[in-house]
Amino acid sequence: MPRITRSKLWRTPYSLCAIVLIALLPSPASVRAAAEDPSSSMFSLSGFGTLGVVHSSEHDADFTSTIFKPNGAGYSHDWSPDVDSLIGAQVNANFSPHLSAMVQVISEQTYDNNYRPHVEWANIKYELTPDASVRVGRTVLASFLVSDTRNIGYANPWVRPPVEVYSLVPIDSSDGIDASYKWHIGDLVQTFVGTYGATTSTQPTGGNAEARRQWNISDTLEYGAATLRIAYQRANLTLDGLHTFFGAFRQFGPQGNLLADKYDPYRKPLEFIGIGAMYNPRDWFVTGEWGTSQFHSVLGESTAWYASGGYRLAKFTPYLTYGALKANSNVSDPGLTVSALPPYLTGPAMGLNAGLNAILGSIAIQRTTSAGLRWDFMKNVDLKLQYDHTGLGAGSPGTLINLQPGFQRGGTVNLFSAAIDFLW
């Protein structure tokens, strides 16, 4: 497994940082220690999980929850347990009132179709004051309103966050540093978070996705039950699988170079802007998010939004969601001018043009209406049922994967999901 070894090596500097940090820090005068719960131990273990199944009406393609999963419901499985199921465990360590650490490990379907656990987050946190902290290690990369709880079904009203918006930026962790500062203006609480780092992930289609010099800034305003959040994110993204493909264009002179420069996802900027709001008093909620992502490459530009609301009736919370995802960039390109090429090159050029247009044409365009029900049937456990009706944009496969020859683009897909979320 050379790939795993390499990525482990690459992460070593952070664990070194952590050890150095612990060694260097003086044990702070424990003004707070006396006030804190004397019975609470230094280490605590907690966890969460979801057991879910999904059925899709589309048998010639798979529905799944993120691009990092190799298959899902529809073509590969009539009822797929892999779309939403996961289990996570977390150890928190409180070394002093100022210094703490956490490690969160999650087991879910991976790019190579097994459930090998991976380290989702692992970081050391230093609190300068109760309202200002710095974390070093692998932290959440919070592009969206519920990025923090994407994996914790129990904390969300739906079976999964609406895919229209949450597929815009599929990464949710960053190896590096983040800083958080919170302040109060009357009853208004404002939290500013800045994150800087890098993320490497392996895709089911082969090759790594590497986001370097990745930074994210967000500001969250909370007033009573109301939350408003705005985030901006930027990174340099390389998809090495596609980089090889666009290398072939460079064999075709200046025109090929121009096309490769435009589309090759090799160290190309990725930008994202997201705005989210939620109002969540005791008996109901309304929430919505809008986001736009620009990959300055063949991955194109997309804009998405959703609005959702629910009403709590004792232990039942029925909810409705509407989400839309559209492409702002071109979905086809004439490519290399085949007529200008010598006959022996027309075949390869046509092949490259077809490949380019297959990628451009696969950008996700879709609209989904969802209706669901959450039932808090016992302590720390809920059951959710959700029905999604998705209309795919003309010529688009939407967010579906594993497209089979019989698949019709631009059709409609109905999904039925059932999930049990728990905390332990």
Added chain:
Amino acid sequence: MTLINRIRLVAIGLALSLSSAVVKADVVAVVSTKSPITALSRSQVADIFLGKRSGFPNGVQAFPVDQAEGSAVRDEFYSKVVGKTAAQIKAYWSKILFTGRGRPPPTVSNNLEMKKRISDNPAAVGYIDRNVVDDSVRVVF
């Protein structure tokens, strides 16, 4: 209806209203009598217990203390003061806990334990049933 029966009915009625008064007892937020804090607003109390506010209005750090999960006084406090159900509070803290942004307040097992904890610590803030308030604690909301 005889007089005796009438008295009996009134007695039963009184007993019922008394017992329901006990069940519906008000919950109040309390601090130590050694604390300089005399009053807090509902949103200040809610923000301290949700970890959104780390200090009292005078800038001194606040240490919220919770009652046991599933206790009537806790459910009453979160429902009336914070405006959330027990499950919503659990979901709220799971959000914060599982991103390493914080931890829920420590808990005590009953009103008596709470009073002991609060009276010992001028920085602590808790909540108890109004009918068990005594001179070891000060009601601030």
